[in-house]
Amino acid sequence: MKHKILLTAALIAVASVSTSSAQHNHAGHNHAMPGQTATAQMTRPVAGPHGGSLKQAGAVQLETVVSQGGIQMFVFDRSGQPLSVDRGRGAASLRVEGNAKRYRYDLLPDGKGGLTAPVNLSQIAGRQIEIEIQLVGINAAGGQPLTLNEVATVPASELQLAAAAIARQKICPVSGKPLGSMGDPVAVDVNGQRVFVCCGGCVSAVKSDPAKYAAGRPQITVATSTAADAAAIAAQKVCPVMDEPLGGMGTPIKVTIGDKPIYLCCKGCIKKIQAEPAKYLAMVYGDQKGSAGARSDGAPASNPNITVTAATQADAAMIAQQKVCPVMDEPLGSMGDPIKVMVGDKPIFLCCKGCIKRIKADPAKYLAMVYGAGSTGSVPAGTEQVREGIFKVSAEDAPFIAAQKKCPVMDEPLDAMGGPYKVHAAGKAIYICCPGCAKKIAAEPQKWLAVLAQQGVSAPLIR
Structure with missing residues (x-):
């Protein structure tokens, strides 16, 4: 899901890592050990009688069926007649797309003509998996082991x-x-x-x-409000995009989403409504707690010193580099002379005065948007440990988590495995997807700080 799905802990608990597969994985070709029959790769996928993928392996054909309930193997002769697997057995080594780990499952006779590895794959539905399969005890193979490499997608329900x-x-x-x-x-x-x-x-x-x-989206119309809208404007009071009083920037704009009107302070807010109508409908009509600019944990934002001035000719180069207002995503200069807001010693340029209160409410967020993860300096060390040296994150970590996005060790989204978590690396904070990544960072902190730096991420200092 907005991130990659990994196998659940319960699924992993019943699997063991296939080290032999990891040590013998040659990209682009397969070859068999002496006395072992490898599958010949067909030029086009062939559907088997059970809806799986059918491939030739020496004197037999193997059909692989992947479902949310596990992996099944069926064996046929060259003419397509099913062969008995009652004395057969095997192993399936599975790797999920984007995850380096492998998981091993036993394939055993299921009494229905196939070899089955019953395992819950529902949580990786829609994900591509690579499977290495080894079968033994198949009479038609002349007593020789059979191997098969397969790529499949776990079907979604x-x-x-x-x-x-x-x-x-x-x-x-x-x-x-x-x-x-x-x-x-x-x-x-x-x-x-x-x-x-x-x-x-x-x-x-x-x-x-x-x-x-047919498009599945409500019809959105834009008009200038009239006297007939006065009562609705008075009830709404403020623009949900800018949190400005309606009427403070001219006649309010009326945007109707389906049959629901939303009033805006200016035309610059229209594209925000068009991009996320559900968000602003919820803000105006309910299901949205708190005001725009309030922190998600309900605590007031901790603001550095903030001053506001008009931009001057000396700021032209920085304005050209920043290009757009981080609040409205509008080109700087499109709504008059840019506004210069100093957050500590860092300038942020805005398209209009209406954006100032957003910066004041959440300066860390907008500093991170303009300057990247390292702009706000530091984060607390953390007091609540998940394991020794691994800390739960706080609201102050949020802009740095948003900037880092992925775990440098696993290259997974930070929330993919229950994270994000915070670890200390040479006096800086690195965010990881799971506790298992902490020991690698502890062993080589500078290596992983360098990985982040190559990705354009500056880790915050620990204070």
Whole structure:
């Protein structure tokens, strides 16, 4: 899922690492040991009778079936007749795309004509896996072991496919409400494609005008507010994008998402609504706690010294380098002379005065956006240890986590394995995806700091 999925701890607990496979993995070719029959790679995938992939291995054909319930192997002669595997057995060594580790599972007769390794693969649905398979005890192979290399994708269930589609669509195209806010979303068939709506009451609208709702997004219209909108403007009070009083920057702009109006302080805010309509609908109509600029943990932001001035000709080079306002993502100069905000000794240039309060509310966030992870200096060492030398992160770590993005050891998203966690490396903080990565950083801290530096990430100091 927004990140890569790894096998669960329970799944890993029943598997053992296949060291022999790791030591004998030659890219681009396969070869057999003496007395071992390797599979010949077919030029095109061939579907087997059980829906798996069929490949030739000497005098037999092997079909590999991968499902969420595990791995199955079926054996056939050259004419396609099934062969008995009651005396056979084998092993499957599995590696998930993006993960260097291998997991080994035994293949045993299942009494249904196949060799099966029952293992829950549902949590890696949709992910590509590489499988190395070895089989013994197959009579038709003349007593010789059989080997097979296979690449497959674990199929997703209907529920998983629906959940992924709902996550992509996010909001009801009829009402504009977040999907799930009115109970389980309802699927509607539109010209062979599924569109989700928030409730049964929206189904008839989609069916009556399928072309209008086929994209799965609500219709968004933009207009200047009129006197008829005065009561709604008074009730909303502030622009959800800029947190500015409506009317403070001219006549409010009216953006209608489905049947829900949102009022904005200026035209510069329109594209934010168009990009994330569900977010701003929730801010105006509910399901959004706190105000824009409040910290997620409810604590007030700890602000360095902040001063505001107009930019001058001496700032031209820095303005040209920064290019856009970090708050509005608008070109600097597009809304008048840029505003210069000094956060400590670091200048940030803004498109208009309306953006100043966002910088004051969360300076660390915008410093990280403009200067990268190392701009705000330092983070606390941490007091709550997961294991010795491995700390839970705090709100102050958030901008550095956002800048680092991936674990330097595993190259995985920092939240892929229960993280992020924080470790100390030569007086600096490195964020990792799981506790297992800590010992590598402890052994060679400068190596991993250099890896981050090559990625353009400057690790914060530990204070």
